[in-house]
Amino acid sequence: MGTLDARRQALKEEFTAARGYWSDLWTDLLDIDPDFFEAYKNFSSSPWKRKDGLEPKVRELLYVAIDTSTTHLYDPGTRIHMRNALRYGATREEVLEVMEITAMLGVQSCTVGVPILLEEMKSTGMGGPLPEAQLSERQEDLKKRFVETRGFWSEPMDGILRLSPDYFEAYLDISSVPWKSGKLEPKVKEFVYIAVDAACTHLHEPGLRIHIRNALKLGATGQEIMEIFELISVLGIHTITQSLPILTDEVGQAGK
Structure with missing residues (x-):
């Protein structure tokens, strides 16, 4: 992709301002279909515009949870959102705690x-x-x-x-470790379980019901839990971030 035209440059800047980062994962989509990119920018930015919502660190930790889940294992997103979480003040121990909670999905x-x-x-x-x-x-x-x-x-x-x-x-012993020595507040731990169970790669209703109930008992609001759903609903875009580069390569090969 060469120099961006005015519209594409503006969309890139708006995405970066709204989401707090830019990644080359978006380059092909911005280049080929700026209309869809703009719609996705608005869709994925919606919870980030909320002034009284979850703190940015927690939002990024929830992205880490769904990208590291064994039902997804999306390394490009994992790296981006770990980096973002650390930039927002998360510690190595907090990020690891999210992964320890997420790893229990196998049960x-x-x-x-x-x-x-x-x-x-x-x-x-x-x-x-x-x-x-x-x-x-x-x-x-x-x-x-x-x-x-x-x-x-x-x-x-x-x-x-x-x-x-x-x-x-x-x-009991392994799943209790984050609850005994972890640094995240209990409500946030439950948010991680909610994100993993509600992710489109898993959709585990029994676990989701348990952890929503637990989070509410711990003081979570309906708005906070709704925001979790909004944040993780963007997971479907990995269809494009994973597959569009392949399409671009194949089109290039076909044109030779």
Whole structure:
């Protein structure tokens, strides 16, 4: 791309002013389709125009969460938003804490799978691991520790605890680390869970409901949670940032 014309230069400057950064990821789109770029600029900038919303550091940490999620793993965005978060005052420990929280997404293999397993065991006459109301002394202690550390309990956790207390204890220990030694305030930790569960690459409604409820109990407002949805709704643009360079290359090859 050569020298920008007046309109494209103005759009680049407006994007940089609204979002606080510029990346060459946007160069091809700005060059080829300034109309779509302008519409995206306005769309993605909407929550950033809010004067009483989430602080910029938290916004960037939420982008880090959805880009580092195992359902996405988008390295270009991860680098951009880590850099932005650090520039807005985030520490290395805070960024790592976001990744530690996000890394727990894998347990949803169990929170989704175990209830189905228990239902199918009952339907085939195999019953469950323990009578409905009965937990061993160790299991009761693990449940108590989970509630004390994480501040909630959910039905899928009950099934995991019943079927595999050893695994449950290991999950309790690793998922509790950010809650015991992390620096982010509890409400922000819940914002990270909300962002990961609501991202278009995951859309995990049970977890989303749990963490919205937790965030509200911790003092979050409906407007703050709505802003999380607005921020992460831009994830779909990675269709273009990943694929437009390929199109540009292929068009160039075809023209040779």
